[in-house]
Amino acid sequence: MHELVQDLFLRYLGNSLLAARDDAAVWPVPGLGTGRLAVTTDSYVVSPIFFPGGDIGKLAVCGTVNDLAMVGAEPLALTAGFILEEGLSLSDLEQVVASMAEAAREAGVAVAAGDTKVVDRGKADQIFINTAGVGRVRDGTHLSGANARPGDVVLVSGTVGEHGLAVLSVREGLEFSFPLASDCAALNELVAEMLSCGGVLRCLRDPTRGGLATTLNEIALQSGVGIEIEESAVPVSEGVRAACELLGLDPLYAACEGRLVAVASPESEGVLLETLRRNRLGRQAARIGRVTAGPTGRVILETAYGGRRILDMLSGAQLPRIC
Amino acid sequence: MHELVQDLFLRYLGNSLLAARDDAAVWPVPGLGTGRLAVTTDSYVVSPIFFPGGDIGKLAVCGTVNDLAMVGAEPLALTAGFILEEGLSLSDLEQVVASMAEAAREAGVAVAAGDTKVVDRGKADQIFINTAGVGRVRDGTHLSGANARPGDVVLVSGTVGEHGLAVLSVREGLEFSFPLASDCAALNELVAEMLSCGGVLRCLRDPTRGGLATTLNEIALQSGVGIEIEESAVPVSEGVRAACELLGLDPLYAACEGRLVAVASPESEGVLLETLRRNRLGRQAARIGRVTAGPTGRVILETAYGGRRILDMLSGAQLPRIC
Numbered sequence: 001m002h003e004l005v006q007d008l009f010l011r012y013l014g015n016s017l018l019a020a021r022d023d024a025a026v027w028p029v030p031g032l033g034t035g036r037l038a039v040t041t042d043s044y045v046v047s048p049i050f051f052p053g054g055d056i057g058k059l060a061v062c063g064t065v066n067d068l069a070m071v072g073a074e075p076l077a078l079t080a081g082f083i084l085e086e087g088l089s090l091s092d093l094e095q096v097v098a099s100m101a102e103a104a105r106e107a108g109v110a111v112a113a114g115d116t117k118v119v120d121r122g123k124a125d126q127i128f129i130n131t132a133g134v135g136r137v138r139d140g141t142h143l144s145g146a147n148a149r150p151g152d153v154v155l156v157s158g159t160v161g162e163h164g165l166a167v168l169s170v171r172e173g174l175e176f177s178f179p180l181a182s183d184c185a186a187l188n189e190l191v192a193e194m195l196s197c198g199g200v201l202r203c204l205r206d207p208t209r210g211g212l213a214t215t216l217n218e219i220a221l222q223s224g225v226g227i228e229i230e231e232s233a234v235p236v237s238e239g240v241r242a243a244c245e246l247l248g249l250d251p252l253y254a255a256c257e258g259r260l261v262a263v264a265s266p267e268s269e270g271v272l273l274e275t276l277r278r279n280r281l282g283r284q285a286a287r288i289g290r291v292t293a294g295p296t297g298r299v300i301l302e303t304a305y306g307g308r309r310i311l312d313m314l315s316g317a318q319l320p321r322i323c
Numbered sequence: 324m325h326e327l328v329q330d331l332f333l334r335y336l337g338n339s340l341l342a343a344r345d346d347a348a349v350w351p352v353p354g355l356g357t358g359r360l361a362v363t364t365d366s367y368v369v370s371p372i373f374f375p376g377g378d379i380g381k382l383a384v385c386g387t388v389n390d391l392a393m394v395g396a397e398p399l400a401l402t403a404g405f406i407l408e409e410g411l412s413l414s415d416l417e418q419v420v421a422s423m424a425e426a427a428r429e430a431g432v433a434v435a436a437g438d439t440k441v442v443d444r445g446k447a448d449q450i451f452i453n454t455a456g457v458g459r460v461r462d463g464t465h466l467s468g469a470n471a472r473p474g475d476v477v478l479v480s481g482t483v484g485e486h487g488l489a490v491l492s493v494r495e496g497l498e499f500s501f502p503l504a505s506d507c508a509a510l511n512e513l514v515a516e517m518l519s520c521g522g523v524l525r526c527l528r529d530p531t532r533g534g535l536a537t538t539l540n541e542i543a544l545q546s547g548v549g550i551e552i553e554e555s556a557v558p559v560s561e562g563v564r565a566a567c568e569l570l571g572l573d574p575l576y577a578a579c580e581g582r583l584v585a586v587a588s589p590e591s592e593g594v595l596l597e598t599l600r601r602n603r604l605g606r607q608a609a610r611i612g613r614v615t616a617g618p619t620g621r622v623i624l625e626t627a628y629g630g631r632r633i634l635d636m637l638s639g640a641q642l643p644r645i646c
Contacts, residue, residue, distance in 0.1 A: 037360075039457055041402035045440045079364035081453040083406070113455075117368045119644065125446040130404040132436075132455030134362055321442065 038073035038135040053182030057100035064131040069191040073135030077112035081130040107186035147202035148223035152291040161254030180239040185258030197275040199268030229289035361396035361458040376505030380423035387454040392514040396458030400435035404453040430509035470525035471546035475614040484577030503562040508581030520598040522591030534576040552612035
């Protein structure tokens with residue numbers, strides 16, 4: 001098993017860093033002296049491991065690349081740690097690893113170090129993957145959830161909730177007549193375009209666990225500002241809308257894995273939306289609201305029917321194992 | 324649960340990088356332009372999670388710091404990804420996190436990013452931890468398992484097998500009259516001293532899974548050389564020796580988590596052993612053998628009784644979940 005796995009990883013993820021087979025990968029990073037390092041980590045325990053639009057492998061790459069991108073970092077390298085349940089089918093594992101490799105190639109980043117542990121049947125659930133990422137942030141780029149200022153605009157790069165609903169639907173064995181696939185995608189190129197378009201970006205965040213509503217609340221809290229969102233401006237696909245109605249869920253709380261929320265200076269709205277929409281991953285970008293002086297830490301939703309209500313953090317149990 | 328965990332991690336592992344609470348940690352690394360980056364990752368699934376001499380938290384820090392140290396890298400940052408089984412006692416978790424924090428402080432490295440996932444009871448086994456590490460290798464340092472040359476000496480920094488036997492003993496409910504505790508420790512300071520003592524180091528490796536015998540085989544294969552080991556020169560504690568006899572195990576295959584194997588030029592033997600023995604983690608350092616031109620990829624053991632036999636890679640099942 002160990003050899004098969006190692007062989008499989010080398011075959012799909014192989015590069016000169018992995019091939020050196022030392023305890024850690026070492027490589028020169030010319031010019032890093034002028035930038036800053038970024039590191040991040042995420043464990044992926046999504047169930048089921050295959051879902052429309054992706055699988056746990058693709059998710060593990062895109063999710064971590066996106067976490068780097070959200071601080072404006074270009075990915076320098078990923079690491080991947082696998083915990084495998086005894087009895088996991090090798091073809092499933094192969095499919096996952098192949099999909100990781102493809103996602104890494106598309107994002108232009110290498111998996112520079114890896115590790116595998118196997119535990120007894122019943123001591124894990126098929127496969128868990130941890131990916132950590134190392135990136136470089138250029139001088140002059142300073143993105144943080146603490147940077148939002150009253151008057152700023154709030155943008156979203158596309159429709160929300162596809163990932164959460166796609167995973168949930170297959171888990172529950174639901175079939176819909178409309179297409180519903182995860183939005184899982186690496187956003188680093190899109191972010192690079194946003195960073196170089198001339199707009200003034202304060203904050204980027206990908207609305208994963210807890211969805212758009214939770215992400216906005218985090219930004220409002222971190223920055224000590226209020227945020228007002230127009231419900232009718234938030235792009236939601238027909239598929240997500242219908243699935244949410246059927247399941248009694250709110251798309252604003254459903255996870256995305258290939259979308260971003262941007263807070264930017266009001267003057268930047270035009271150039272940022274233009275930049276976003278030129279990229280296939282930002283085609284449906286929209287301005288969804290603005291930052292206010294208060295009430296601090298609160299997100300207010302202007303509903304489609306003209307009312308105003310507090311859009312809270314997700315209360316109660318989050319959808320489990322969505323990523 | 325989520326809040327409790329977050330609070331707990333912040334309390335024990337808190338630093339300015341974690342406290343920024345952005346999707347990735349960003350910090351300036353002055354002068355990195357003149358060195359190289361190193362990254363590594365390991366998932367820890369040791370069972371039981373507490374054992375004499377350590378726990379899964381200490382292990383997760385030391386193991387990854389050591390993987391960096393083995394390529395001569397000073398640790399710049401660790402990341403930590405937790406997978407928790409629902410029902411895990413909070414006090415156990417607290418103990419593990421506290422122990423991680425202590426180990427990180429001792430090793431002089433920050434846990435710069437973290438993540439937690441909780442899975443249903445029966446879908447994991449108490450707690451799994453992934454740690455990834457980022458480090459910096461200074462110019463002029465080039466350690467690799469591929470660098471061993473005929474004539475080189477093979478050193479070990481202390482007694483072997485304590486970690487494996489300590490974990491196994493508590494798992495099997497064995498009690499011995501002699502002390503038996505894991506050797507789990509971070510070796511980065513010891514390695515820094517070795518790198519600056521003037522000796523010529525070719526390769527460092529920590530003999531974890533599969534123990535000393537497996538590590539030596541890996542070096543022999545990677546370098547395309549032979550290695551000859553004198554069995555009587557390998558330091559083994561009374562406790563490990565007795566436990567191995569009782570359990571029918573060979574200490575040369577038992578995992579260490581705070582020992583290193585060094586391959587060095589023959590002229591460096593004296594200064595390296597002196598340097599090792601001055602540090603409390605290398606007090607029982609010894610020269611255990613030498614590198615030969617062949618048979619390539621083979622490790623030959625000169626037994627205590629004057630015989631010679633091939634010391635193979637571990638065959639059959641490795642002791643499971645020892646790290």
